[in-house]
Structures are given as structure tokens and as C-alpha cells.
Amino acid sequence: MRPAWSGRKALGAARAVLLLVLGALHGAAGAAPAAEGARPLRFGVFPIVSTVELFRRYVPLRAYLAARLGREVRLETARDFPTFVRRTAARRYDVVVTAPHFALLAASPGPYEIRGSLRRTLEGVVVVHRASRIRGLAALAGRLVATPPEPALITLAGRRLFAVHGLTGTRAPRWRAYRSHNAAYEAVAGGDADAAVVSINALRKALEREAPLREIARTPPLPNTALLVARDLPERLRARIEAAFVGADRDADGRLALQRAGLPGWRPARRADYEVLRPYLAGLDLR
Numbered sequence: 001m002r003p004a005w006s007g008r009k010a011l012g013a014a015r016a017v018l019l020l021v022l023g024a025l026h027g028a029a030g031a032a033p034a035a036e037g038a039r040p041l042r043f044g045v046f047p048i049v050s051t052v053e054l055f056r057r058y059v060p061l062r063a064y065l066a067a068r069l070g071r072e073v074r075l076e077t078a079r080d081f082p083t084f085v086r087r088t089a090a091r092r093y094d095v096v097v098t099a100p101h102f103a104l105l106a107a108s109p110g111p112y113e114i115r116g117s118l119r120r121t122l123e124g125v126v127v128v129h130r131a132s133r134i135r136g137l138a139a140l141a142g143r144l145v146a147t148p149p150e151p152a153l154i155t156l157a158g159r160r161l162f163a164v165h166g167l168t169g170t171r172a173p174r175w176r177a178y179r180s181h182n183a184a185y186e187a188v189a190g191g192d193a194d195a196a197v198v199s200i201n202a203l204r205k206a207l208e209r210e211a212p213l214r215e216i217a218r219t220p221p222l223p224n225t226a227l228l229v230a231r232d233l234p235e236r237l238r239a240r241i242e243a244a245f246v247g248a249d250r251d252a253d254g255r256l257a258l259q260r261a262g263l264p265g266w267r268p269a270r271r272a273d274y275e276v277l278r279p280y281l282a283g284l285d286l287r
Helices: 011-030 051-069 080-091 100-107 153-164 181-189 200-208 235-246 252-261 271-281
Strands: 041-045 071-074 095-099 112-118 124-129 144-147 174-177 195-199 213-216 226-230 267-268
Touching: 011 144, 041 051, 041 080, 051 071, 051 100, 051 144, 051 213, 051 235, 051 252, 080 100, 095 100, 095 112, 100 112, 100 153, 100 226, 100 271, 112 235, 112 271, 124 153, 124 181, 144 153, 153 195, 153 271, 181 195, 181 200, 181 213, 200 213, 252 271
Parallel strands: 041 071, 041 095, 144 174, 144 195
Antiparallel strands: 095 226, 112 226, 112 267, 124 195, 124 213
16 A cells, blocks of 8 residues: 555556656647757656656756757656666667766766766665664664665666665575665565665655654765766767856756756766776676
């Protein structure tokens, strides 16, 4: 049973939202005057939440980017992390907002260069139900712990956190991967898991909706979500894309777009800023 606090809409309402979003995407094509002969830019966003929720969050950012660049921008995603990573590696997108370790994969070597990073560092949090008696990681030995999909950086960081605290082998928790951060913490709120590892951003949003969750541990900080730009785009265009993202918080429409997407703003970044994540790539299974 879904928790009453989650605020998820009925299936019919979700379909209606999706239709509205798709209509906005097509209707907004004329909102920004396209440069003569310029093809639309494909803006890919990694599937950290459901497709309906992702489009709801990122449609204003798409519109802001289109207005700043003066050309049509089309928003895309994928059904899961492996599909999105494969599409990114195949140079499907022109502009990509993706997970930190996926950015390193796409940029070293790859068809993209890293041009920006979210200003806040990324942290994973271990949460339990607010009414749970569990107070620390040790109490989760052998217990069921929900996570986002297995290739997610938060999942990898969470597993490493448990290992550092000696919860390996027979003392390791039982892991269960869900389709998203939201689904992972909802498993805890609904009594289907003893704990969950999710991003600090996901926890903040959950607590805003009064989710019955309590934090008991946190991973070390890591580089956050990355902005990728295809290397084969003209340098002048690549620079304008970076400037649009980095300058969003200085623009009224940009600030609104950041707020809707739940983003703190962007700063310039390059591949060297993400090299600390290379150990997380070892053994990464993206099948």
C-alpha cells in the first residue's frame, strides 16, 4: 500500500500530467527563435526520478536554455540508468545532466566534456522510519536496506559506507535496489524495508512532504551532478551553454527553473574535478 503522505497521483492524473508535459515540449518549440538552419539541441537528463516527475521538474530549465541560446531544445531521458549511459556513450544528446560517475565515463575518453557541476557536494544518507528503534548502522546487520538502482553513485557510496563500518560478509545487510531514490525511501516509509540509502537532496524533498523518515548516517561528500556538452559542437556554442547554466541564478527565468528542478545552481567544472570518483567505476555493472 502506498503511504498517504507521498502525494502520488492516481494513474489517470499521472497520464494527464504527462500529456501536459509533452504538449509543453512541443508547444514551446516556438518560444525561442531558432537560429536559421540550426537543428534542435537534445537535452538529456538522467532518470533519477519517474519520467513524469523528471519532466515536471526540468521543463522550465529546458525553456530557459532555449531562450538563452535562441534555438529549440528538446528534453529527453531514458527508462533506466544503463539505457541512459548507453545513449550518452553513443552521443545521442548534445547537452547532458547526469550522475557524477557517469560523467567521468562519458568524458574520459568519450564524446563529451565536463563543463559544470552543481554547487553543493553530493552526499548519501541512510534513513530509517521515524518510529524505528534503529539508531546506527550496526543495527542493520542482516536487515533489508533499499537503494536506488545498483549503478547509482549513492548506492555505491552507501555500500562502501557499510563496508567501512564492518558490515560485510555475514554481517552485511540484505540489499534491494528500487527504480529511484523516491521508491527506495518510500519502501521504508511503507514498512517494506528497514532502511534506505538515498541522496541528501531526495531526503530534503521527502521531509518537505512530511515523510516519516529519520537520518542515522551519512556518506563522505562527493562531486555532484555534472553538466556535459558534446565535444563536436562549436566551441562558441559550448561556451554559451556553460554560461547559460552557470548564470542561471542571475536570471529571473533561470532562478525559477532552478527552483522548479530543485537545483542549487551551477559552477564551472572540468574532468579533473571528478577524478576522485574513478575508484567507483571499477566493476560498475551497467547491463
